[in-house]
């Protein structure tokens with residue numbers, strides 16, 4: 001297997017700056033195929049800028065970004081269009097077109113990248129993606145303003161999945177959702193990752209999401225990715241931000257919830273002695 005197959009996203013020596021304000025300096029990160037990588041860091045550490053750099057919306061000062069084996073600096077013209085059809089993005093807030101129905105929103109990337117698909121088939125694909133994202137079929141005919149926040153996130157996800165992507169970028173997908181809707185969205189993300197074989201780059205502040213669905217977590221601080229690993233691996237590090245984040249009151253609460261859930265699942269897996 002080649003390096004690009006093992007690691008569909010490779011960032012090396014990335015520097016981003018806005019004027020004299022340096023957001024990233026010599027940042028490196030490798031995302032493994034098939035994982036959900038959670039990306040955390042304090043506000044303003046550059047998580048969204050990193051995502052925008054990877055998908056070619058932010059031109060770095062220096063550094064190399066390789067996505068699915070393509071060097072992003074060289075990705076221009078048709079080559080660039082081709083690679084952009086291989087990922088889906090759910091931006092913060094969903095970024096849906098308010099004057100289009102949910103179904104029409106999902107049709108936008110299909111029209112852009114596959115204009116040869118006949119109208120009726122394109123509409124059917126859009127309706128399928130809407131249902132795949134856990135929305136009722138009739139949601140395809142509604143406008144974003146007619147949906148709840150959780151449904152709008154799912155509509156954004158449906159659009160991100162329009163082109164059967166290999167990579168899925170999610171920027172704070174559970175922000176603003178109530179805990180039940182957030183947990184349902186997490187479950188959907190995990191199920192889609194498993195059934196569709198996606199690699200997921202997931203920016204979040206949601207500790208429950210990290211514990212529930214992320215295979216590894218990358219921590220941004222001091223203009224770099226200072227650590228990448230499973231949560232137990234990160235907990236073993238003595239970086240002050242990591243300790244405060246995962247061992248602070250919210251971090252402990254999320255861990256206790258996960259521990260309780262694992263204990264319950266373990267109890268259910270054990271044979272029933274009384275009935276044995």
Ligand SMILES: Nc1ncnc2c1ncn2[C@@H]1O[C@H](COP(=O)(O)OP(=O)(O)OP(=O)(O)O)[C@@H](O)[C@H]1O
Nearest residue numbers: 018023041042043044045046047048049050203205
């Ligand atoms: N287009 C831009 N022009 C100037 N500065 C920008 C631009 N985009 C981002 N920044 C700055 O870069 C820094 C990183 O922004 P970014 O949105 O990536 O942070 P973040 O880690 O995603 O934060 P949050 O968790 O609050 O969403 C911030 O200080 C932000 O103000």
